[in-house]
Structures are given as C-alpha cells and as structure tokens.
Amino acid sequence: MQEHTYPKLHNAAWPGVVGKGPDSEPPIGLDTLLDFTAAVEVDGVKFDGIDLFLFDPHIDIDSTESEIKKLADSIAGRNLEVGSLVAPVWPDIGGGSAMGSKEDRDNFVKQVEKSCKIGKTLRDHGIRPHGVVRIDSATDPASWAEDPVENTKRIAQTWRRACDVAADYGEQLAAEGEICWGGMQSWKTMVNTLEAVDRPNIGFQADMAHTLLYLLGYNKPDDRILPEDFEWDHRDELEKGLKKMTAALRPWTIDFHVAQNDGSVFGSGTHDKTGRHCLPDDPNGRLDIAKDAGHWLRDEDGELTKAFKHICWDGCMFPNEVMKKQQTWNDILAAMISVREQHGWSE
Structure with missing residues (x-):
C-alpha cells in the first residue's frame, strides 16, 4: 500500500490520436486506451483516472450533454475519473490561430467554450473532481517571429477572451509549453505570453519531455x-538548468505531465516536431524521472507546492505496436508511482 494518496495518477488518452492519421498510423480508440488504463496494476496500485482529448475519433467536441454523460458512465464503470481536457483549438479541426484573423480568433474561443462546457458537464456528473482545459497558440514559431511583440499581444488578447x-x-x-507553438517555444516567450494575459484563471501545463527542450x-x-557544448553526462549542469527554468515557470504551473525525453525532437502524422516522448526506461532517456519531477512539484526550498491534485503520463507519438502492449502501461504506471513516492502527500 502506498504511503501517499496525492497527487492522483492519470493516464492520457491523446497519444491514441496525436501523430496518428492518414499520413501515419491509424488512431487507437478511446475504449481501447481506457481498457489498457484500467487493467494496469503495479504492487496493488492502479491508475486513478485519465485525461481526455476532445477530438474525433475519441470525443466529438459538439457532443450533446447526454452523450457526455454516457461517456462519463463508461469511464466510471472502469473505476476511473476524468482530469484535464485538451481543447481542439487548431485551424484544421475547427479552431484558429490565436494571433490570426478575427475569424481565426473567434473560432479559437468557440472551441475553448465548447471544451469548458464538456468539462462542466463531467464535473456536474461527479466524475471530474479536478483538472484544467489545455490550450496553445495554434500557430507556428516562424509566423510568430515575423512580429514577436504584436503577435504576442494578439495571442494574449485571444487567451484573455478564452479565460x-x-x-x-x-x-x-493551461498553456502547454511545446517548442512547436509560436509565443510558447521557449521558457522566456512562455512567461512573457502568460504575463501579458493578465487573468487569474490561466497557467502553465508543464510536460517533462517538452520542457527539457527549452534548456537547449x-x-x-x-x-x-x-x-x-553541453554534454548529457554533466548531471550537475543539467540540474542547474532545470532549476533556472522551473524557477521561472513553476509559479505558473497548474497541470503537470510526467514524461521522458532523449534530448531530441520528433514529429509524426501532421504534428510538428516537438520534444520527443520516450518510454520511462528508454536507455537514451536524459531525465531521472522521479528526481527531476521534484523541480516542478517542490518549491525552491524543497517544500511541496500541491498546486495540482493529479499528474498525468504523456507519451505522444509512440508506435501503435508499443501502445498495444500491456507491459508498456505497467512500466509507465511504475514510473508514475515513483514520482508520487518521492513527492506525494495524503489528505
């Protein structure tokens, strides 16, 4: 039996969709991912929940209330709860660039509103006790770089409306820090954009694989x-870098993804290259997952921040063959447990 009951341990549904599609491998259905998630057990510990991607073929963003309640019952029937939700804010699936035309920005806000409505339905149905709605800028770094000052203002204006x-x-x-999104592609641009929004209900979603690339x-x-000339065996230097980055972003962090990265970028399907997600035991992994999670979960004095009630594993763009092995999810849950053992608490 684990000593700590928090943070709750969640799996993510979006690896079944992100990086998949006609120009890659076929998506993996939500029911399949739910079944794998519910089946995992390591030393008597199971996943507590799952975070969801509000996009077909998993969940139609225009689902009715009754359809969402049916989904909630299906998830609850597997003894899981729902946490954070990914809003489909991108231009090719109904959204629009946060710094684009008026129509683009209006569509961005509409997708956020639809996502929040689903989130509220899940909360009201008693299956979503905590979590955020994840967003990004839905634009690329090169377009943003054409006019960083004005484009940051436009992104902030759109996010303000969405807030x-x-x-x-x-x-x-929560804005997820990925290097593939304009105005979010570095730790400094991320902080600048968040500061420009000036709303109390926006924060940062830290992903250990993506944020590692911020250092580079x-x-x-x-x-x-x-x-x-940094070399990965210089662990002390890596830790100093992590401390500097997390000192800037931790105060904004309201959602957290446990992940591994080998220091490289990767993209598949239509997804641009971003921080590569590796399996937790990848021999090329650059992170000490449990230890390095502490940079996000503890403050500069080593005290737990308790800024969020659950943490989520993120492993996008893994091959389907890997994702359909139950051992994959056993290893992932074991990594999540190790994080909670070092940085957890009870309530």
Whole structure:
C-alpha cells in the first residue's frame, strides 16, 4: 500500500490520436486506451483516472450533454475519473490561430467554450473532481517571429477572451509549453505570453519531455539555458538548468505531465516536431524521472507546492505496436508511482 494518496495518477488518452492519421498510423480508440488504463496494476496500485482529448475519433467536441454523460458512465464503470481536457483549438479541426484573423480568433474561443462546457458537464456528473482545459497558440514559431511583440499581444488578447469564457464555466486554462507553438517555444516567450494575459484563471501545463527542450533553445536559440557544448553526462549542469527554468515557470504551473525525453525532437502524422516522448526506461532517456519531477512539484526550498491534485503520463507519438502492449502501461504506471513516492502527500 502506498504511503501517499496525492497527487492522483492519470493516464492520457491523446497519444491514441496525436501523430496518428492518414499520413501515419491509424488512431487507437478511446475504449481501447481506457481498457489498457484500467487493467494496469503495479504492487496493488492502479491508475486513478485519465485525461481526455476532445477530438474525433475519441470525443466529438459538439457532443450533446447526454452523450457526455454516457461517456462519463463508461469511464466510471472502469473505476476511473476524468482530469484535464485538451481543447481542439487548431485551424484544421475547427479552431484558429490565436494571433490570426478575427475569424481565426473567434473560432479559437468557440472551441475553448465548447471544451469548458464538456468539462462542466463531467464535473456536474461527479466524475471530474479536478483538472484544467489545455490550450496553445495554434500557430507556428516562424509566423510568430515575423512580429514577436504584436503577435504576442494578439495571442494574449485571444487567451484573455478564452479565460473570460472559461471563468463562466468555473474552468482554468493551461498553456502547454511545446517548442512547436509560436509565443510558447521557449521558457522566456512562455512567461512573457502568460504575463501579458493578465487573468487569474490561466497557467502553465508543464510536460517533462517538452520542457527539457527549452534548456537547449530549440526554435529560440537565444533563450537556451545549457551551453552549446553541453554534454548529457554533466548531471550537475543539467540540474542547474532545470532549476533556472522551473524557477521561472513553476509559479505558473497548474497541470503537470510526467514524461521522458532523449534530448531530441520528433514529429509524426501532421504534428510538428516537438520534444520527443520516450518510454520511462528508454536507455537514451536524459531525465531521472522521479528526481527531476521534484523541480516542478517542490518549491525552491524543497517544500511541496500541491498546486495540482493529479499528474498525468504523456507519451505522444509512440508506435501503435508499443501502445498495444500491456507491459508498456505497467512500466509507465511504475514510473508514475515513483514520482508520487518521492513527492506525494495524503489528505
């Protein structure tokens, strides 16, 4: 029996969709991922819940209330709860660039509102005790770099509108730091954009695989933290870099993804290259998962922040063959348990 009951341990549904499709491998259905998640057990510990992607073929963003309640019952029937939700804010699936035309920005906000409505339905149905709605800028770094000042202002304006809508549903928005999103592609641009929004219900969603690339300055070389001649066996230097980055972003962090990265980028399907997700025991993994999670879960004095009630495993763009092995999910849950053992608490 584990000593700690928090943070709750969640799996993610979006690896079954992100990076999949006609120009890659076929998506993996939500029911399949739910079954794998519910079946995992390591030393008597199971996943507590799952975070969801509000996009077909998993969940139609325009689902009716009764359809969402049916989904909730299906998840609850597997003894799981729901946490954070990914809003489909991208132009090719109904959203729009947060710094684009008026129509683009209106569509972005509409997708956020639909996501928040689903989130509220899940909360009201008693299956979603905590979690956020995840967003990004839905634009690429090169387009943003054409006019960083004005484009950051436009993204902030759109996010501000989205925050106001989310507040009506009692939701928080979290911007996930991925190097493939304009105005979010470095730790400095991420902080600048968040500061420009000026709303209490927005924060940062830290993913250990993506944020590792912040240290190397991918897509924003002048913001790199580690030196250009950095070698991965210099663990002390890596920890100093992690401390600097998390000191800037931790105060904003309201949602957290446990992950592994080998220091490289990867993209599949239509997804741009971003921080590569590796399996927790990948021999090329650069992170000490449990230890390095502490940079996000504890403050500069080593005290737990308890800023979020659950943590989620994120492993996008794994091959379907890997994702359909039960051992994959056993290893992932074991990594999640190790994080909670070092940085958990009870309530």
